[in-house]
Amino acid sequence: MDLNWTAYNPGTPADRVLLVGPSLGGNAAHQWTGVAAQLIDDARVIFVDLPGTGLGAVWDDADEPTLDAVAAGIAQVAAEVRAEEGADLPVYFAGLSISGATALHLARDYDAIFSGVVVVASAATVGEPARWLERADQVEATGTQQLVEETTKRWFTPMFRAQQPSVVDAVMEGLSAADDHSYAQLCRALAVHDVRDDLPYITTPVVMIAGERDTSTPIANVELVAETVQRGELHVVPEAAHQVTVARPADVARIIRGLLTRGQTSKVVSESAD
Numbered sequence: 001m002d003l004n005w006t007a008y009n010p011g012t013p014a015d016r017v018l019l020v021g022p023s024l025g026g027n028a029a030h031q032w033t034g035v036a037a038q039l040i041d042d043a044r045v046i047f048v049d050l051p052g053t054g055l056g057a058v059w060d061d062a063d064e065p066t067l068d069a070v071a072a073g074i075a076q077v078a079a080e081v082r083a084e085e086g087a088d089l090p091v092y093f094a095g096l097s098i099s100g101a102t103a104l105h106l107a108r109d110y111d112a113i114f115s116g117v118v119v120v121a122s123a124a125t126v127g128e129p130a131r132w133l134e135r136a137d138q139v140e141a142t143g144t145q146q147l148v149e150e151t152t153k154r155w156f157t158p159m160f161r162a163q164q165p166s167v168v169d170a171v172m173e174g175l176s177a178a179d180d181h182s183y184a185q186l187c188r189a190l191a192v193h194d195v196r197d198d199l200p201y202i203t204t205p206v207v208m209i210a211g212e213r214d215t216s217t218p219i220a221n222v223e224l225v226a227e228t229v230q231r232g233e234l235h236v237v238p239e240a241a242h243q244v245t246v247a248r249p250a251d252v253a254r255i256i257r258g259l260l261t262r263g264q265t266s267k268v269v270s271e272s273a274d
Contacts, residue, residue, distance in 0.1 A: 005048045054174065
């Protein structure tokens, strides 16, 4: 799978690479710029577009609809970035929602490439398979635009929607513009995403970030990952719903900076309090 990527801060002297990926139907630049701006001196930040979103090409049906396929594409991006920026640079990945789920596949299968992963608002399983397959068929028939109103309510708290309407509109425009078939294939990939049995064998450092008010991702599912992988930790960000990177970019950036500068995590469960 060939994925489009864009360097946020080319020319930075930072000696680490941080790839970041969006949510389902999301645009990486819209969802990660606030975080990237906080990390401009800490890492060479790379926005990765999933198929059919942002500047990404539509889903190639030669690829099976699995997160393993998406993970392989992200691993290829890491190789491309290293070829340009430096083969010895440590590479990290941070993903929101579906990209966070994909981060666990990267931690499991590409530990020789990634020095650590950050999973934002996701877990080892996401939702019910039948619901994802139903949504895939629905979107193929009627498009992503009909999802916007309900998705907006899940992605942002009422207070954030009221205080930052232009930010919310920009993020939701990404969903409206998403390619319908690509979105549907990603739904099908989520339907078969389940790495629970693999968690005890994951040695790559895994940082879990959950929104305190995220109704899409039960906190128990997030805790399971943090407590089961060999080097995991959990941070709960207050007053954030699903779009944690958009609502609380400074909190997310601080947590990621901790991983970048520490290099490894120990088995700790902690909560962000500010």
